Amino acid sequence: MSTKRVEQLHAQGLRTRASLLEVAREAFEESRDVSLNSIAKRAGVGIGTLYRHFPTREDLVFELYRDQVQRLTRASGELLDEHSPQEAFRLWLERFARYAMTKAGLLEVLRTATAHGRFAQVGRGPVADAVEHLLVANQEAGTLRADLTADDVLLAVAGLYQLDPSAEDWERRAHRLLDLVLCGLRPRD
Amino acid sequence: MSTKRVEQLHAQGLRTRASLLEVAREAFEESRDVSLNSIAKRAGVGIGTLYRHFPTREDLVFELYRDQVQRLTRASGELLDEHSPQEAFRLWLERFARYAMTKAGLLEVLRTATAHGRFAQVGRGPVADAVEHLLVANQEAGTLRADLTADDVLLAVAGLYQLDPSAEDWERRAHRLLDLVLCGLRPRD
DNA sequence: TTGTTTGACGGAGGGTTCTCCGGATAAGTT
DNA sequence: AACTTATCCGGAGAACCCTCCGTCAAACAA
Structure with missing residues (x-):
């Protein structure tokens, strides 16, 4: 079924997305200016993946708050x-x-x-x-x-x-x- | 004499400084976001020189206005x-x-x-x-x-x-x- | 004339942002 | 089981910011 498939595929994406947000939240608590690079690395994810989920730094921060x-x-x-x-x-x-x-x-x-x-x-x-x-x-x-x-x-x-x-x-x-x-x-x- | 020497030494510095400002003014009229790199290059000057004269981008812009x-x-x-x-x-x-x-x-x-x-x-x-x-x-x-x-x-x-x-x-x-x-x-x- | 000092210069280098595209993986198809 | 397609992943790469330090030449002293 189509919806299930979408969910499954999304499942993967959603997991990395959640992981990114979690790492980002931690990182931003330590310091205001964190490199997106380091966030991606700490989340065990490529920088490209981060940018696909959050096209701009603003998008990420906005989501956090x-x-x-x-x-x-x-x-x-x-x-x-x-x-x-x-x-x-x-x-x-x-x-x-x-x-x-x-x-x-x-x-x-x-x-x-x-x-x-x-x-x-x-x-x-x-x-x-x-x-x-x-x-x-x-x-x-x-x-x-x-x-x-x-x-x-x-x-x-x-x-x-x-x-x-x-x-x-x-x-x-x-x-x-x-x-x-x-x-x-x-x-x- | 000391003052003359200072002026002479400054003369060189002042010339490149003026050149930088002129180039910067032109560049900023074309577009708001110019790379400092390009300004240095257009002024025929190393990037390090630009930064010595204007430690931050703000310093440069502030001087322009x-x-x-x-x-x-x-x-x-x-x-x-x-x-x-x-x-x-x-x-x-x-x-x-x-x-x-x-x-x-x-x-x-x-x-x-x-x-x-x-x-x-x-x-x-x-x-x-x-x-x-x-x-x-x-x-x-x-x-x-x-x-x-x-x-x-x-x-x-x-x-x-x-x-x-x-x-x-x-x-x-x-x-x-x-x-x-x-x-x-x-x-x- | 020949050091010596001193300010100015240039650019390599490390770190960042953001883009782009080939590769992998799972869902669906035959 | 083999193939197709849709989706996600990863990182190389281009451009930029800024720092740091070795080099150079003018000014001065001996």
């Missing part, structure tokens, strides 16, 4: 359930900042994921969707300007990507930035 | 002479955006120059100084919140670095961003 990003985007709904739109929005932005800073690689992922690039095209990106969700709720509540788009918001908080997670003052700077942004997004008068 | 950056930073004073602090601030930010977008390489330079990195340490960077200048004038006029720092401002407009100069809508997006930022920086009530 996929669940983290998902958890973040899902949080928008949960926060809206438990808090007022205004609070939910602020809490979500703070979580966004914390996520971006905590795991070093995530920052890069979030930046490219929110930029208008390859990832953004997929339904304009899950992150943009989460923002949109929060945005609409706040606009209906009248706590955010009605003319805003998710794009506006993501651009406004882009300063987060400039922060250096290894510096101790990133938290203070991030806090100030979010304050300014939230102030600017409020309805005029 | 040094005068552009200077012109931008100087504009802060001129604008303050000719306009109200508020207008000067807005006009300067718009010029900042335009500069960053027009010359492709400049965007990268401005980002690293404003980030807290190597360049920023030198007197916290000329760009930061320009912002500081405008900021103080506005705070004295009461048109910007008194607790703001240049760092805050630069973080707030960092969204500009996310824009894609080759897309047609960057101008609209930049405009919206600046609107939001200026709104957020105004004194509360």
Whole structure:
């Protein structure tokens, strides 16, 4: 049967893929800049195989943090359930900042994921969707300007990507930035 | 005499340095991603020589746009002479955006120059100084919140670095961003 | 004039990224 | 069992980045 065959063939591919991801996760925990070469070697796989599974370095890193990003985007709904739109929005932005800073690689992922690039095209990106969700709720509540788009918001908080997670003052700077942004997004008068 | 000797020795170095810069400028106009190898070759110089003059790629690019950056930073004073602090601030930010977008390489330079990195340490960077200048004038006029720092401002407009100069809508997006930022920086009530 | 010093030069070399294609292996076919 | 096909694997190879060090020539001193 065709489907079984596909599964079998995939089985092999999926195994090496999983192996690659596991090795990559370990490697990235040790240091941020790992050579793809070394990952392939540590996974006991040719470099060509790695590239077939993950055509670019970004693809690999993105996959590593996929669940983290998902958890973040899902949080928008949960926060809206438990808090007022205004609070939910602020809490979500703070979580966004914390996520971006905590795991070093995530920052890069979030930046490219929110930029208008390859990832953004997929339904304009899950992150943009989460923002949109929060945005609409706040606009209906009248706590955010009605003319805003998710794009506006993501651009406004882009300063987060400039922060250096290894510096101790990133938290203070991030806090100030979010304050300014939230102030600017409020309805005029 | 010692100074003459230094000048003579420098003369040689300066010539190759100038040659490198000239070639680099041409090369970068053709395409953004040029190999340092090719620049060295086109300048008729060994790759080692290039690296001695410009230890990192950033150093080279930064040098290419040094005068552009200077012109931008100087504009802060001129604008303050000719306009109200508020207008000067807005006009300067718009010029900042335009500069960053027009010359492709400049965007990268401005980002690293404003980030807290190597360049920023030198007197916290000329760009930061320009912002500081405008900021103080506005705070004295009461048109910007008194607790703001240049760092805050630069973080707030960092969204500009996310824009894609080759897309047609960057101008609209930049405009919206600046609107939001200026709104957020105004004194509360 | 003949060392000697000192800065500048060139490129080999090790490590990386990414591409490309021939080889292997399993599923399906006759 | 022999053959075909689809899929995956591996690594050679081209291009690049950056470092390191031996060489060279100008400037100066003896």
